[in-house]
Amino acid sequence: xxxxxxxxxxxxxxxxxxxxxxxxxxxxxxxxxxxxxxxxxxxxxxxxxxxxxxxxxxxxxxxxxxxxxxxxxxxxxxxxxxxxxxxxxxxxxxxxxxxxxxxxxxxxxxxxxxxxxxxxxxxxxxxxxxxxxxxxxxxxxxxxxxxxxxxxxxxxxxxxxxxxxxxxxxxxxxxxx
Amino acid sequence: xxxxxxxxxxxxxxxxxxxxxxxxxxxxxxxxxxxxxxxxxxxxxxxxxxxxxxxxxxxxxxxxxxxxxxxxxxxxxxxxxxxxxxxxxxxxxx
Numbered sequence: 664x665x666x667x668x669x670x671x672x673x674x675x676x677x678x679x680x681x682x683x684x685x686x687x688x689x690x691x692x693x694x695x696x697x698x699x700x701x702x703x704x705x706x707x708x709x710x711x712x713x714x715x716x717x718x719x720x721x722x723x724x725x726x727x728x729x730x731x732x733x734x735x736x737x738x739x740x741x742x743x744x745x746x747x748x749x750x751x752x753x754x755x756x757x758x759x760x761x762x763x764x765x766x767x768x769x770x771x772x773x774x775x776x777x778x779x780x781x782x783x784x785x786x787x788x789x790x791x792x793x794x795x796x797x798x799x800x801x802x803x804x805x806x807x808x809x810x811x812x813x814x815x816x817x818x819x820x821x822x823x824x825x826x827x828x829x830x831x832x833x834x835x836x837x838x839x840x
Numbered sequence: 841x842x843x844x845x846x847x848x849x850x851x852x853x854x855x856x857x858x859x860x861x862x863x864x865x866x867x868x869x870x871x872x873x874x875x876x877x878x879x880x881x882x883x884x885x886x887x888x889x890x891x892x893x894x895x896x897x898x899x900x901x902x903x904x905x906x907x908x909x910x911x912x913x914x915x916x917x918x919x920x921x922x923x924x925x926x927x928x929x930x931x932x933x934x
Binding site: 679681715720721722724730732734760762764793 | 882883885886920922923924925926927928929
């Protein structure tokens with residue numbers, strides 16, 4: 664790791680993990696505590712820890728359509744902390760998905776405040792389901808929201824055309840009788 | 841509506857034909873560059889859903905209008921989102 668003017672710069676990583684939807688708060692607390700302990704043991708620093716709530720997943724994971732999503736962002740000297748967190752999480756039967764990503768290099772550890780594990784992060788909060796596709800109005804146009812600050816007609820019409828091509832039954836292929 | 845009904849309707853849709861023949865020049869801009877949006881976040885599923893088809897496939901640049909850099913970032917983000925079950929790998933018919 665780079666040494667700049669005697670100060671050590673760290674890397675920022677984040678790990679997102681999904682806990683079984685039927686797990687109770689005790690399990691969640693134990694898992695979260697384990698992440699904190701692992702980072703602390705390897706001289707890292709947790710700078711973000713969010714409970715994204717129990718939400719519907721795009722497909723069932725571990726036979727459950729829902730999952731409790733937790734997000735941990737931390738500073739570390741190298742990737743060993745990531746390995747260690749992933750190893751620890753894999754040992755937990757209630758953790759069904761783990762995904763880690765490097766966010767930034769050369770982060771000054773003093774520029775980011777440490778986040779403590781508070782009780783509200785161990786609570787299970789249900790999140791409303793997102794629609795699978797953007798809602799369309801009668802004219803088949805795409806949803807208008809803050810993201811569509813420009814003319815979105817092209818994407819909407821392209822989606823309609825593209826979707827038709829993908830319906831799996833083109834001309835001359837009407838399927839078996 | 842049955843598929844062939846829809847095809848027939850589409851064939852008689854003048855507006856559709858005009859569009860397909862390129863009569864209307866649609867603006868094809870990279871929304872990330874133009875709107876100076878923050879970098880693509882794989883957790884932001886409502887944004888990423890704009891870049892996948894109804895079947896769950898990643899839309900090509902031809903349709904999404906992204907520049908090469910952002911199309912690459914979107915594609916990686918969609919793949920990440922699939923791994924954590926935020927986006928589907930495939931949407932089955934029916």
